[in-house]
Amino acid sequence: MAILLEVRNLRTQFLTDDGLIKAVDDVSYHIDEKEIIGVVGESGCGKSVTQLSVMRLITPPGKITSGQIIFEGDDLMKYEANGPEMRSIRGAKIAMIFQEPMTSLNPVLTIGRQLTETLELHLKMGKSAANRRAAELLDMVGIPCADTRLGDYPHQFSGGMRQRAMIAMALSCNPRLVIADEPTTALDVTTQAQLLELMKALVEEFHSALVIVTHNLGVVARYAQRIYIMYAGRIVESGTCKDIFRSPRHPYTMGLLNCVPRIDDREGRELEAIKGLPPNLGRLPGQCAFLPRCEHAVDRCRVEPWPELQAVADGHHTRCFVNPPGMTG
Amino acid sequence: MTTYIIRRLLLGIVVLIVASIFVFLMVHVLPGDPLWVVLGENYINYSQEELDELRHVYGLDKPLIGQYFDWLGSLLKGDLGESIVYQVPVIDLLKRRLPVTLNLAVLALLISTICGLGLGVIAAIRRGKWSDTVVSVGANLGITLPNFWVGIVFIYIFAYKLGWLPTYGYTSPFDDFVTHLKMLIGPVLCLSVFGMAAQTRQTRSSMLEVAHQDYIRTAWSKGLTERVIVIRHMVKNGLIPVVTTMGMQVSFMFGGAVLVETVFNIPGIGRMMADGIGMRDYPVVQGGVLLMAVVIVLTNLVVDMAYAWLDPRIRYSYR
Ligand SMILES: Nc1ncnc2c1ncn2[C@@H]1O[C@H](COP(=O)(O)OP(=O)(O)OP(=O)(O)O)[C@@H](O)[C@H]1O
Numbered sequence: 001m002a003i004l005l006e007v008r009n010l011r012t013q014f015l016t017d018d019g020l021i022k023a024v025d026d027v028s029y030h031i032d033e034k035e036i037i038g039v040v041g042e043s044g045c046g047k048s049v050t051q052l053s054v055m056r057l058i059t060p061p062g063k064i065t066s067g068q069i070i071f072e073g074d075d076l077m078k079y080e081a082n083g084p085e086m087r088s089i090r091g092a093k094i095a096m097i098f099q100e101p102m103t104s105l106n107p108v109l110t111i112g113r114q115l116t117e118t119l120e121l122h123l124k125m126g127k128s129a130a131n132r133r134a135a136e137l138l139d140m141v142g143i144p145c146a147d148t149r150l151g152d153y154p155h156q157f158s159g160g161m162r163q164r165a166m167i168a169m170a171l172s173c174n175p176r177l178v179i180a181d182e183p184t185t186a187l188d189v190t191t192q193a194q195l196l197e198l199m200k201a202l203v204e205e206f207h208s209a210l211v212i213v214t215h216n217l218g219v220v221a222r223y224a225q226r227i228y229i230m231y232a233g234r235i236v237e238s239g240t241c242k243d244i245f246r247s248p249r250h251p252y253t254m255g256l257l258n259c260v261p262r263i264d265d266r267e268g269r270e271l272e273a274i275k276g277l278p279p280n281l282g283r284l285p286g287q288c289a290f291l292p293r294c295e296h297a298v299d300r301c302r303v304e305p306w307p308e309l310q311a312v313a314d315g316h317h318t319r320c321f322v323n324p325p326g327m328t329g
Numbered sequence: 330m331t332t333y334i335i336r337r338l339l340l341g342i343v344v345l346i347v348a349s350i351f352v353f354l355m356v357h358v359l360p361g362d363p364l365w366v367v368l369g370e371n372y373i374n375y376s377q378e379e380l381d382e383l384r385h386v387y388g389l390d391k392p393l394i395g396q397y398f399d400w401l402g403s404l405l406k407g408d409l410g411e412s413i414v415y416q417v418p419v420i421d422l423l424k425r426r427l428p429v430t431l432n433l434a435v436l437a438l439l440i441s442t443i444c445g446l447g448l449g450v451i452a453a454i455r456r457g458k459w460s461d462t463v464v465s466v467g468a469n470l471g472i473t474l475p476n477f478w479v480g481i482v483f484i485y486i487f488a489y490k491l492g493w494l495p496t497y498g499y500t501s502p503f504d505d506f507v508t509h510l511k512m513l514i515g516p517v518l519c520l521s522v523f524g525m526a527a528q529t530r531q532t533r534s535s536m537l538e539v540a541h542q543d544y545i546r547t548a549w550s551k552g553l554t555e556r557v558i559v560i561r562h563m564v565k566n567g568l569i570p571v572v573t574t575m576g577m578q579v580s581f582m583f584g585g586a587v588l589v590e591t592v593f594n595i596p597g598i599g600r601m602m603a604d605g606i607g608m609r610d611y612p613v614v615q616g617g618v619l620l621m622a623v624v625i626v627l628t629n630l631v632v633d634m635a636y637a638w639l640d641p642r643i644r645y646s647y648r
């Protein structure tokens with residue numbers, strides 16, 4: 001299948017009072033048309049910054065210092081961040097759903113207005129056509145009495161409904177790529193599942209590709225075809241969903257898997273969180289950033305620099321010397 | 330929404346009642362005989378018996394609370410007493426002088442709000458560029474300069490040195506419009522400097538705060554232009570604190586009017602109050618303070634309604 005977006009060697013850094021923070025460091029990944037991928041990692045590992053970089057939404061003190069973002073064959077880095085080319089891509093070809101449903105909608109504009117503005121801008125619809133379409137979109141994401149709720153303000157919607165409205169907004173111009181940045185983290189488990197099902201169904205209907213960003217491997221298990229695991233601004237393992245769940249090769253991935261309850265678990269395995277905290281991205285050592293928390297580390301890890309991603313199987317890569325065999329595989 | 334307005338209205342009435350009690354007590358609690366307020370300079374010519382007699386006639390021998398209600402009653406009928414110095418009803422004085430001060434204050438408020446908003450938005454959008462620096466330094470200066478000092482410097486340069494404008498005074502627009510405008514430039518400018526500076530700073534900081542909100546990032550992610558983001562998504566949110574500043578401006582304007590009208594010798598409410606205090610013309614001072622209280626309460630009401638218009642969360646929380 002054709003590649004829709006390919007990110008090559010992306011580096012995004014923040015120059016702060018605490019020094020240079022390498023939030024995204026040499027990250028490469030791709031997503032095919034109509035594919036669903038997961039980007040997984042603990043809080044603060046650079047998932048959001050990666051996605052915002054793709055949209056060219058990084059603002060000072062942040063800066064994309066190098067890399068290519070090839071979307072439909074064009075390198076988006078050629079374009080000015082808020083120039084006409086990027087503006088015609090944002091919202092129209094690449095749409096984003098943000099983490100916080102409570103604060104990501106403008107409190108003083110009606111839901112209807114926030115839906116119609118992209119329709120008017122990108123699809124050149126008139127006011128009444130845009131309104132009609134907005135009602136259809138709300139109906140499509142499962143908001144009852146959609147046409148009467150167009151005049152509501154965000155505070156009149158519950159968290160789940162706001163996130164539904166965000167999904168409607170993101171899909172409104174039939175984008176090629178939808179980036180959902182922890183779309184369900186702030187919601188309860190039942191709503192989470194409903195929204196993920198909804199998103200999956202809708203991107204299929206719209207033939208869009210979907211990036212699901214999350215810190216919970218369990219969330220993407222059912223939906224993503226491939227998964228990228230991020231740690232300390234880098235991708236530490238990538239592979240198909242099956243690779244990651246059946247034969248994880250990076251100790252960090254194993255740690256993440258240990259936090260996920262599994263239905264097929266017969267041995268009564270104990271759920272446990274990874275010990276320790278993620279490193280400070282401003283003061284990374286030359287060695288593997290996971291070293292201080294790693295249970296499989298060998299001497300080589302302590303003296304040699306962090307290795308590059310290496311293929312362990314076709315389409316399965318990991319950034320580890322040890323490559324301990326996976327838990328089940 | 331209606332509940333919200335009714336609540337605000339009731340609150341305004343409470344404030345007015347409290348203000349009226351203060352104004353009433355001003356004369357009755359301060360040292361000195363309240364009869365002075367009625368008799369003025371002639372007070373010393375009366376004998377003790379005559380004074381007692383008069384005290385009875387004016388109801389001043391009643392308990393204080395009764396006197397307050399008598400006074401309030403006549404107040405509501407529009408009777409604010411008579412000026413000791415000018416020997417005319419205070420209400421007539423107010424009627425004659427209010428338009429002058431309103432003219433001054435409304436113009437100053439308009440100028441300071443419009444310029445302050447514009448400059449604040451520009452400074453926020455051009456954050457860190459030289460235009461932001463110029464505006465911010467200017468605004469900080471404007472806040473620290475006392476307006477009477479600006480007035481004196483203004484008169485010195487434009488009236489005394491250059492002779493472009495009259496030094497002081499006031500001409501009604503109906504008598505001579507051009508002279509009226511010329512005479513207004515100085516006082517309006519002095520009165521607006523502080524407000525403009527305060528408004529610029531408030532607008533700049535609230536726009537900068539709004540710019541960092543998540544929903545602005547959402548707006549950028551939709552491909553909107555900066556213009557649309559500023560006008561549609563930022564201004565209305567940024568206006569909420571700005572409206573608060575505007576409400577406070579109105580009280581400042583009246584305080585400032587006392588000084589500016591004195592410096593420029595303009596026959597408005599401010600000068601009337603200043604003169605009234607100087608000449609112990611209590612009824613005039615009482616009338617002036619009450620009028621200010623009414624103006625401030627009305628302004629607050631307008632501000633509260635503006636909040637409701639700007640922020641749907643307020644509009645809907647009182648349904
Ligand atoms: N505006 C900013 N200024 C300075 N540092 C920033 C900024 N935005 C992000 N960072 C840094 O970049 C790092 C990665 O942040 P990012 O938001 O991408 O994390 P994340 O993986 O999305 O985490 P979460 O799960 O909490 O959303 C953080 O450690 C943070 O310190």
Ligand SMILES: [Mg+2]
Pocket residue numbers: 047048049099181182
């Ligand atoms: Mg994030």
